[in-house]
Amino acid sequence: MEGKQRRKALLVTHVSGFVPQFEMNNVHILQKMGYEVHYASNFHTPSYGTDNHRLDGTGIICHQIDFVRSPFDKRNFQVYRQMVELMRRENFSLVHCHTPMGGVMARLAAHATGTGPVIYTAHGFHFFKGASWKNWLFYYPMEKFLSRYTDQQICINREDYELAKRKFHARYVDYVPGVGIEEDNFFKMGEKERQKKRESLGVPPGRVVLLTSGEMIPRKNQEVLFRMLAKLKDSEKESVLSLERNETADEQEDAGTGRRVERCSYERLHLLLCGHGELKEYLQDLAAQLGIADHISFLGYREDMAEIFGASDIFLFPSFQEGLPRAMLEAMASGLPVVCSEIRGNTDLMGEEWTLSEDGSQKICPGGMMNMITTDLMDRSGITWPEAHLNAEMMADLAQANYENGCFENVGVPFCMTIEAESMGAKITMGDRVHEPHVTEYALHSVKEWEKIRPMDMNSGRTKVVLDAIRILKSRNLDVPIIGNITGPVSTASSVMEPVIFYKELRKKREDAHKYMELVADEIIRFARAQIDAGADIIRAEQERFWDQNYLRNMRCTTLTVSLTISRQKRWV
Numbered sequence: 001m002e003g004k005q006r007r008k009a010l011l012v013t014h015v016s017g018f019v020p021q022f023e024m025n026n027v028h029i030l031q032k033m034g035y036e037v038h039y040a041s042n043f044h045t046p047s048y049g050t051d052n053h054r055l056d057g058t059g060i061i062c063h064q065i066d067f068v069r070s071p072f073d074k075r076n077f078q079v080y081r082q083m084v085e086l087m088r089r090e091n092f093s094l095v096h097c098h099t100p101m102g103g104v105m106a107r108l109a110a111h112a113t114g115t116g117p118v119i120y121t122a123h124g125f126h127f128f129k130g131a132s133w134k135n136w137l138f139y140y141p142m143e144k145f146l147s148r149y150t151d152q153q154i155c156i157n158r159e160d161y162e163l164a165k166r167k168f169h170a171r172y173v174d175y176v177p178g179v180g181i182e183e184d185n186f187f188k189m190g191e192k193e194r195q196k197k198r199e200s201l202g203v204p205p206g207r208v209v210l211l212t213s214g215e216m217i218p219r220k221n222q223e224v225l226f227r228m229l230a231k232l233k234d235s236e237k238e239s240v241l242s243l244e245r246n247e248t249a250d251e252q253e254d255a256g257t258g259r260r261v262e263r264c265s266y267e268r269l270h271l272l273l274c275g276h277g278e279l280k281e282y283l284q285d286l287a288a289q290l291g292i293a294d295h296i297s298f299l300g301y302r303e304d305m306a307e308i309f310g311a312s313d314i315f316l317f318p319s320f321q322e323g324l325p326r327a328m329l330e331a332m333a334s335g336l337p338v339v340c341s342e343i344r345g346n347t348d349l350m351g352e353e354w355t356l357s358e359d360g361s362q363k364i365c366p367g368g369m370m371n372m373i374t375t376d377l378m379d380r381s382g383i384t385w386p387e388a389h390l391n392a393e394m395m396a397d398l399a400q401a402n403y404e405n406g407c408f409e410n411v412g413v414p415f416c417m418t419i420e421a422e423s424m425g426a427k428i429t430m431g432d433r434v435h436e437p438h439v440t441e442y443a444l445h446s447v448k449e450w451e452k453i454r455p456m457d458m459n460s461g462r463t464k465v466v467l468d469a470i471r472i473l474k475s476r477n478l479d480v481p482i483i484g485n486i487t488g489p490v491s492t493a494s495s496v497m498e499p500v501i502f503y504k505e506l507r508k509k510r511e512d513a514h515k516y517m518e519l520v521a522d523e524i525i526r527f528a529r530a531q532i533d534a535g536a537d538i539i540r541a542e543q544e545r546f547w548d549q550n551y552l553r554n555m556r557c558t559t560l561t562v563s564l565t566i567s568r569q570k571r572w573v
Helices: 018-032 076-090 100-113 133-149 158-167 191-200 223-234 249-253 280-290 305-311 326-333 346-350 375-381 392-405 419-423 447-452 461-475 489-496 499-508 510-534 564-568
Strands: 008-012 036-041 061-064 094-097 118-122 152-155 172-175 208-213 241-244 260-264 269-274 296-300 314-317 338-340 411-413 427-429 438-441 482-485 538-542 559-562
Touching: 008 018, 008 076, 008 100, 018 036, 036 076, 036 100, 076 100, 094 100, 100 118, 100 133, 118 133, 133 499, 152 158, 158 172, 191 305, 208 305, 208 326, 223 269, 223 280, 269 305, 280 296, 305 326, 314 326, 326 338, 326 346, 338 346, 375 392, 392 411, 392 461, 411 461, 419 427, 419 461, 419 489, 419 510, 447 499, 447 510, 461 482, 461 510, 482 510, 489 499, 489 510, 499 510, 510 538
Parallel strands: 008 036, 008 094, 036 061, 094 118, 118 152, 152 172, 208 269, 208 314, 269 296, 314 338, 411 482, 482 538, 538 559
Antiparallel strands: 241 260, 427 438
């Protein structure tokens, strides 16, 4: 207590469902410490549910703030005034803010009013390895600036923590892995309970239940699961899934709690979607268009997730961006096999050796451009990385094995995004059978050094390996398209030199940056043309990363443009 006045703590998020979903443990801690807990949010835009009933009876004092999601909305001026007025009126002794816009407005208002200390938990920075250059140009400098008004910066994954510790100015930077779960709430269900729960969810008997959970928003990428089911539906191959959970003797005796998923066809698969959001109607329409609606159940927001996890067989999580996902923690606590995208946060949970089975065997490797190369496929073909990155015959054989054993109706090379950067002077480590090649030393320190870039040599190194692999595949007359791959100019440019410096200099040194990008784009176009000449039927590139529209026009070849959604769906952990 401060005299006779009770201390007040303010929690800030821009959507009102955040605190009851993720922060109630912190609320209880504050209340036990004697704080009066206040909550500033936009209660007209609840998330993780359709209303705010979970705040009833918590003792939290709520304050309506008209938060908007976009940082460019002029209504943010009104939000800032509301936050300043609230802090001056209530005289808070602690502010803990979450979500990007909640963090921005709370820290600005706290600085203006002298309120503090201020804690900011970043549930995943918008700038991360692989994020768009626009995110780096806007969000990185904003967070770096606001870190000066932050007493304690909390990061929930290693990538964000290391960056904040090195680059930001918060008084303290701490790593707290996620928001945590109550592990005891998740359990293995007996077979009778599982079947009863499935029946209540509308799952037909005998189905293998695939589960995904999260808001229906673009970054959660549920669409890729629909496309996957549609592709499996149209596949002539009978077996599409092979995944097992090892059973112990005790489990075999215990009402079927140990379970085994055998190879099965599309007809036995059923997808459960938990959550709601702006894409719900779009996804429902898409399911109908693809003819897979009878294999999908839209369950909406649920408060019985522990039982749904227990009734499922596999958890799928193809998100583009996460901090450290609680849904994956819950799936793992429930004993479910997890298939997830290779992004920060997900890899924090899965560790350095990503697995799909309890025996610890590695099943799926990251990377591979448009290809999904698995360690199982490597074992069966006898061809492994990094050797296949360096040998044209091996690269062609692995691409063909991927076509013959997977769900792809094409063959494609290469399997990495560093070939262009390496040829232009960056130093690369080739990785191993699990870890893809990556840059270890940049060729340039500034865009002003653009003239130092060496032209790509099509007659040596890995560029030649790729071209020779295409020629080999062409000679085999496989009667399927041969897909050549190129890395986008922005991605390549930010691999030839340090990304943060590059993104800054795009604005500060425009003339040199333009010359640098023109040179990089010209070299990539040369590489694409060389692949066409070698026999590639299609060149794949990431449309979001094109420098300008002339980039496509100047190629003068057959080009398949794919969105980020499609291009990233092949990168599984």
